[in-house]
Amino acid sequence: MSDTLHKYLALDHGTRVQAVRLEDAWRTGLAHQDLPPVLRGLLGELAAAAVLLASNIKFNGSIVLQLQGNGPARLIVVECTADLGLRATAHVREGADIPADGTLQTLLNADGQGRFMVMLDPAERAAGTPAYQGIVPLEGETVAEALEHYMRNSEQLDTRMWLAADERHCAGFLLQRMPETGGQAAEPGAEPSWERFVALAETLQAAELLAEDTETLIHRLFWQDDLRMFEPRSVRWHCPCSRERVANMLRSLGRAEIDSILREQEQVQIACNFCGKPYAFDAVDCAMLFTDSPQIPQEPGRTLH
Numbered sequence: 001m002s003d004t005l006h007k008y009l010a011l012d013h014g015t016r017v018q019a020v021r022l023e024d025a026w027r028t029g030l031a032h033q034d035l036p037p038v039l040r041g042l043l044g045e046l047a048a049a050a051v052l053l054a055s056n057i058k059f060n061g062s063i064v065l066q067l068q069g070n071g072p073a074r075l076i077v078v079e080c081t082a083d084l085g086l087r088a089t090a091h092v093r094e095g096a097d098i099p100a101d102g103t104l105q106t107l108l109n110a111d112g113q114g115r116f117m118v119m120l121d122p123a124e125r126a127a128g129t130p131a132y133q134g135i136v137p138l139e140g141e142t143v144a145e146a147l148e149h150y151m152r153n154s155e156q157l158d159t160r161m162w163l164a165a166d167e168r169h170c171a172g173f174l175l176q177r178m179p180e181t182g183g184q185a186a187e188p189g190a191e192p193s194w195e196r197f198v199a200l201a202e203t204l205q206a207a208e209l210l211a212e213d214t215e216t217l218i219h220r221l222f223w224q225d226d227l228r229m230f231e232p233r234s235v236r237w238h239c240p241c242s243r244e245r246v247a248n249m250l251r252s253l254g255r256a257e258i259d260s261i262l263r264e265q266e267q268v269q270i271a272c273n274f275c276g277k278p279y280a281f282d283a284v285d286c287a288m289l290f291t292d293s294p295q296i297p298q299e300p301g302r303t304l305h
Contacts, residue, residue, distance in 0.1 A: 002021055002022065002023035002024065002169075002213075003021075003022050003023060003024050003025045003234060003235045003236065004020070004021070004214070004232045004233065004234055004235065005018065005019070005020045005051055005052070005055050005084060005232065005233045005234075005235055006018065006019045006020070006214045006215075006218070006229075006230075006232050007055065007229075007230040007232075007233075008218065008227040008228060008229050008230065009178075009227065009228040009230070010193035010197065010225070010227060010228075011193070011225070011226055011227070011228065012192060012193050013178060014177065014178055014192060014193045014194050015175055015176070015177060015178060015193040015194050015197050016056075016174070016175070016176040016178055017174070017175060017197065017218070017222075017227065018052050018055065018172075018173070018174040018176075019171075019172070019173045019174070019214040019217060019218065020048055020051045020052055020171060020172050020214075020235065021169060021170075021171040021209070021210075021213065021214055022047070022048065022051070022086075022169060022170050022171070022235055023168065023169050024237075025086060025235055025236055025237040026044060026047070026165075026168070026169060026170045026237075027168065028237040029047070029086070029087065029088055029237045029239075029275065030167065031277075032271070032272075032275060032276035032277045032278065033089065033090070033275065033276045034276075035090055036092075036098040036100070037100070037166075037167070038098060038099075038100060038101070038102045038103075038107070039073055039076075039090050039092070039098055039102075039107065040090075040165065040166075040167065041165045041166065042067075042073075042076055042090070042104060042107070042143060042165075043076055043078070043088055043089070043090045043165070044088075044163075044164075044165020044166070044169075044170030045142070045143040045144070045163035045164065045165050045170065045172070046065055046067065046076055046078045046088065046143050046163075047078045047080075047086060047088040047165070047170050048163050048164075048165065048170045048171055048172030049065060049078075049143060049144070049147050049161060049163055049172055050063060050064075050065050050078040050079070050080040050086065050088075051080050051084060051086060051172065051235055052161070052172050052174045053065075053080075054080035054081065054082060054084060055084065055233065057082050057120065059082065059120075059122050059123075060082055060122065060123045060124065061081070061082060061120065061121050061122035061123045061124075061125070062079050062080060062081040062082065062120075062121050062123075063079070063080055063118065063119070063120055063121075064077065064078070064079045064117075064118070064119040064120075064121060065077070065078045065079075065116075065117070065118055065147075066078075066115075066116070066117040066118075066119070067104070067108055067114070067115075067116055067117075067138060067143075067146070068108070068114065068115050068117065069107075069108035069109045069110070069111070069113060069114030069115065069138060070110065070111050070113055070114070071093070071096075071106065071107045071108045071109060071110040071111070071114070072092060072093055072096035072097060072098050072099075072102070072107055073090060073091070073092055073093070073096075073098065073102075073107040073108050074091055074092070074093045074108075075089075075090065075091045076089075076090045076091075076108070077089060077090075081238070084233055084234065084235045084236065085236055085237075085238030086235060086236065086237055086238060087237065087238060087239040087274060087275060089274050089275060089276070103141060104138070104140070104141060104142060104143060104146065105138075105141060108138060109138045114137070114138030115135055115136070115137065115138055116135070116136050116137070116138045116139075116146050116147075116149075116150055117133060117134065117135045118133070118134045118135075118150060118154070119131050119132065119133045119134075120132040134150065134154045134155075136149065136150050136153060136154060142163070143163055144160075144161040144162060144163045147159070147161055148160060148161060151176075157176060157177065157179075158176070158177035158194070159174065159175070159176045159177075160174070160175045160176075160198055160201065161173065161174050161175075162174075162201065162204045162206075162209060163209075164206035164207075164209040164210050165210075166210060168210075169210045171209040171210055172209070173201065173204060173209060173217070175194075175197055175198055175201055177194045193225075197221075197222070200221045200222065201221060203221070204217075204221070239272060239274055239275040239277065241272035241274065241275060241277055243279055246270055246279045246281075247281070247289055249270075250268060250270075250281060250286065250289060251289045251290070255290045258286050258289075258290075259286075262283050262286060266282070266283070267280050267281065267282050268280070268281045268286060269281075
């Protein structure tokens with residue numbers, strides 16, 4: 001099943017197992033983003049990782065993962081809400097060339113000043129209260145290694161990740177050593193799981209993550225183990241941009257400014273600076289924004305796809 005997060009727990013309660021594989025949500029996210037394959041791959045890996053981590057937050061809000069540096073790619077950022085609404089984007093430095101053999105380090109951290117940031121942003125955060133931010137140097141040759149480094153050093157959680165992405169799918173697999181909680185005894189007959197599960201998951205290949213459904217992967221890796229399975233959760237692409245928001249922004253610019261743009265371009269064209277979705281307003285559309293009873297035109301075909 002695609003666009004689904006699966007979660008399991010070892011019988012000794014010592015290891016959390018999670019897997020996600022996105023197809024429709026990932027293609028929707030890429031629809032308006034023309035990215036070089038190597039950058040698209042890094043973005044997809046970070047997107048899969050964000051879903052894996054967001055499924056464990058205990059508040060109504062979102063987790064933001066951000067890779068930033070002074071290389072050809074200046075920013076890769078993904079946000080995933082607690083209910084698994086995902087959006088993701090990457091930005092290339094103006095005039096920069098993205099080599100086909102680029103890596104996380106060469107694209108974002110060529111000068112050693114790259115940073116990896118994790119932000120937890122509660123939806124009901126009080127005004128003036130900053131979101132929690134953890135920032136560490138961008139270490140590791142892959143997105144998975146960068147995240148493992150962050151989790152180990154900032155969250156003190158032993159975490160292993162396997163991530164993969166192409167133009168059709170992005171996928172991720174996570175193992176996390178659970179803290180001892182005293183009140184949760186291992187189930188009868190359970191054997192210590194962490195080191196054994198890591199050894200089994202080390203056999204995972206990127207091609208497997210992209211090609212196989214989660215149930216097949218779990219059976220292939222842990223066919224000798226009984227895992228406690230939780231209810232699967234759906235993942236969706238969600239960027240809050242909309243024609244209404246763009247219309248409100250245009251209205252705030254004022255009639256004179258909009259008329260000036262129309263004289264030069266015949267249309268006002270704007271793309272969401274996060275997902276890249278384009279919106280176009282012609283002269284009639286713009287006139288409707290400044291009537292006594294402002295309207296937002298919703299005719300089919302007005303939004304470019």
